[in-house]
Amino acid sequence: MSRHRKEMPTLSSLSKRQWLRIVAVVATIVMVAGAGVLSADFYQSHQKGSYLTSYSATSSSATEVSRGTSRDDLRAANSGTSYVKVKINGKSRMVFGNNFTDVKSVLDAGDITLEPDDSISPSLSSKVKESTVITIERSAADLDTSEAAIAFNTVKKETAALPKGQEKVQTEGQEGIMETTSLVTRSKDKVTSSNVFASYVKQAPVDKVILVGTGSTSSVQAAAANIGTTVPAGEMQQWAHDYMLSNGYTEADFTATVYIISHESGWRVNAQNPSGAYGLPQALPGSKMASAGADWANNYQTQLKWFWGYCAQRYGSVQGAYNYWLSHHNY
Template sequence: MAKANHRKQTKTLRSLSKRQWTKIAAGVAAVVALVGGSVIAVHSHEARQNSVNRVTSYSATDANALGVSRGSDREDLRGGKAGDTYVTVKINGKNRAVVGSHFTDVKSVLDQGDITLETGDVVNPSLKTKVNESTVITIERADANLETTEAPIGFNVVTKETSDLPRGQQKVESEGQEGVMETTSLVTKAGQKTISSNVFTSFVRQAPVDKVILVGTGSGSSVSSAAANIGSTVPVGEMQQWAHDYLLSNGGSEADFTATVFIISHESGWRVDAQNPSGAYGLPQALPGSKMASAGADWATNYQTQLKWFWGYCARYGGVQGAYAHWQTAHSY
């Protein structure tokens, strides 16, 4: 691909400011706290945790990014601003980084993180306390438990042309495999009755694997175009169908749609309200999610608005296929 240089000028370790070092340290601390806090809850999948690739604050799905902390690269990749602040919020032992700008006090962090307090919640420090990058806000909610559930993420069927097969002949190159969406909610119950359930984090724990079908061209010459290598994808569900039709109606191609499906499936599993512990939000995992407001005021709930923002963001790579090519090597975009 023609790789677009969307990053700011790279800084050396020696040139980093004290504020930047503080942000990096805070990011590492948030990741460590997240891993440590998760052991307090007992869930059916925890026995398998050691064999499963876990997410980090850097990438929603990529095991190769494990151990990489938040920093200027993350801000550049998600369209963040240099003035963004990361504040850790811990509710009943579960951590999440709230990303935003112009934080003034604890209440402003909770507001931007869409964290609603309930009667009886104990907040420390107090709502009017000033905050900075090193602030950790703790909320203790009585009679509430953290419950983690898993849901399958469907896979797509992709067809790719190949000159290695006679024209029209098909061959399954790889079978499809569902992914796993993990959601942690803070649930309050009275006896067996659920009083409230608030989603705290929801992210792709394991990305789906597409079923790939090779279709012979019988041409005798290799198929080398980028579009042919990406292939064509069959839309699944309302969101994908709309994305497919919208792209093709606006000058896009089947390869553009395939690239879109791949990235969104890996970033959010096609869940509009997906929220990584890092604070990345929505189908494209924008960081922070409020940046999608440039595409529409309904950015938090409207998949069409989120996808339009996503395609606009991909323009820095020369288009969504360029973003796809970048994802193949960087495991992020």
């Protein structure tokens, strides 16, 4: 009677090629498992020679990382830097700071003001560490969400496809949407306090693009590489434009700046993602911008100077950051 069951090979009977194949399979499984653990941990990435971190304000869930790093790398760059989760009426937010000592120091760093009737756990004098979760319950308080328009810019791009001097609208502009969530306390239908909890770009504005004819075939290549000239809108953009041109930057650099900042924060100096990312460039933590000035929290000039320095360090230039943003929707 013939035997149809295939005999199982023993370890001693395996050939050298079979052993190599088994080792390769095991190594692959280990690598995949390790990658899964790393990717699940805050989408961390290590940038060689750089320990700067930030998050895009266009992500309300705060999982779209603009500039990622691990906890250990963050400490290496900023000795004493830590982050603590604060939950107010069930809404979570990360607060970043240096040398936290107690609960009160975390609230101060996060600009969180307690109301007389608030209940907080643990107490203000309790020591904190990164695993600490501070819970605040505020009676008669609601989370109100509002939307505000983000102005669009007008960008002019040269093209040899049109006669010299002729203009044609390529793309109509569209305003963006800035969504702000505030913790509002009312008494007899009257607002007694309102604290901004988060403010992010819900929908980025769309630039109005105008093609300007050059009528010269020799400028085709230059026109293709030109990202356009942006017309400044508002005081902040006008200052940025004048500052950049007087400090060796180009019109293209300004266009790149406007595009990134419009998508990251909608040009709101105090834009804040629940992750803790803050300001025009959405630096994480916002205190990182202190390297450009002590008034980093409310001075748009200080924030922009930090932003340009960051782009130069990480991408070589602000246009390098712009090109990365176009591909990855963060920088």
